Amino acid sequence: MIVTEDVGVAQREAWGAKLLPPVEEVRPGLWSIPVPMPHNPLRYVLSYALALDTGLALIDLGMDTEESWQALVDGVAQTGHHITDVRYAAITHLHPDHFGLAPRLRETTGAAIAMHTAEATALGHFTPADVAADIEAWRVDLTDLGAPDDVVEAPRFDLVRFKAGESADVVLSGGDRLDLPGWNIEAVWTPGHTPGHLAFVDRDNDLLFSGDHMLPRISPNISSGPGELESPLHRYLLSLHATTALPDCEVLPAHEYRFRGVTDRARQLMAHHDERLDEIRAAVGADPESTAWELTTRITWSRPIDAMNPRLLRLAVRETQAH
Ligand SMILES: [Zn+2]
Numbered sequence: 001m002i003v004t005e006d007v008g009v010a011q012r013e014a015w016g017a018k019l020l021p022p023v024e025e026v027r028p029g030l031w032s033i034p035v036p037m038p039h040n041p042l043r044y045v046l047s048y049a050l051a052l053d054t055g056l057a058l059i060d061l062g063m064d065t066e067e068s069w070q071a072l073v074d075g076v077a078q079t080g081h082h083i084t085d086v087r088y089a090a091i092t093h094l095h096p097d098h099f100g101l102a103p104r105l106r107e108t109t110g111a112a113i114a115m116h117t118a119e120a121t122a123l124g125h126f127t128p129a130d131v132a133a134d135i136e137a138w139r140v141d142l143t144d145l146g147a148p149d150d151v152v153e154a155p156r157f158d159l160v161r162f163k164a165g166e167s168a169d170v171v172l173s174g175g176d177r178l179d180l181p182g183w184n185i186e187a188v189w190t191p192g193h194t195p196g197h198l199a200f201v202d203r204d205n206d207l208l209f210s211g212d213h214m215l216p217r218i219s220p221n222i223s224s225g226p227g228e229l230e231s232p233l234h235r236y237l238l239s240l241h242a243t244t245a246l247p248d249c250e251v252l253p254a255h256e257y258r259f260r261g262v263t264d265r266a267r268q269l270m271a272h273h274d275e276r277l278d279e280i281r282a283a284v285g286a287d288p289e290s291t292a293w294e295l296t297t298r299i300t301w302s303r304p305i306d307a308m309n310p311r312l313l314r315l316a317v318r319e320t321q322a323h
């Protein structure tokens with residue numbers, strides 16, 4: 001079991017009560033700021049603010065909505081800073097709940113936006129022609145997986161949000177140290193959830209900013225689709241395995257609540273995927289001609305499949321295919 005003990009109590013209680021947790025000072029000069037995600041069961045993304053001599057740095061930002069922006073601005077104010085103090089924002093991955101506010105932040109503050117080279121490359125492909133080609137490739141792929149029409153046509157919120165011409169200011173690789181004076185934070189490449197997902201380890205303070213790579217309660221979606229990672233589950237399991245070699249420090253995730261037990265949580269997630277592989281292997285054995293969609297309807301999910309909307313069903317069929 002992961003140990004939550006004395007850490008993340010306010011966040012965990014807020015999660016249980018379906019409330020937004022407070023802005024908290026996790027360590028001197030380091031705060032967690034919940035940024036609401038409208039109409040999403042995850043409810044909020046946790047942005048982390050780090051005090052610098054010359055301002056503030058953020059890790060992950062929130063979705064590009066007015067409500068999210070106001071929450072980020074207000075949260076930063078509660079740390080005793082102003083949003084215009086932000087000099088640097090490290091993005092764990094290119095999903096809209098993490099990157100969405102980056103263009104507005106840069107426009108408002110001039111902050112440098114940093115991300116892994118693979119995410120920076122993906123960001124460079126948001127021209128209208130690239131997006132149209134991508135949508136068509138997904139349509140073909142989902143049809144091949146046997147998905148019904150409403151699932152094939154379900155809108156992808158990850159495509160409609162980024163404007164063409166966006167780019168990263170700082171491109172990171174695993175092992176790079178973030179250019180944040182006063183902090184000793186290293187990027188850890190953790191592909192799986194996305195090709196260029198980064199976690200950040202702070203060895204001085206025994207902290208791991210885990211993004212979506214590792215959350216306390218749910219397992220992140222692992223999808224295989226056109227333009228995504230090849231063998232994403234394999235890559236994710238390797239990333240989890242590598243995570244067990246990190247210091248067993250406090251985890252500051254991008255959703256839910258912080259916790260202790262890096263190694264135990266990594267092992268739990270690996271065991272979860274082992275069980276899923278066994279279940280899906282058995283389903284394939286029972287009917288080897290099945291499409292990925294048919295298998296998706298036959299295996300167990302954390303909620304009834306009839307209760308999932310087409311967008312969730314698309315994630316489910318892609319996760320099945322990844323296994
Ligand atoms: Zn994500």
Ligand SMILES: [Zn+2]
Pocket residue numbers: 045095097098212254255
């Ligand atoms: Zn997320």
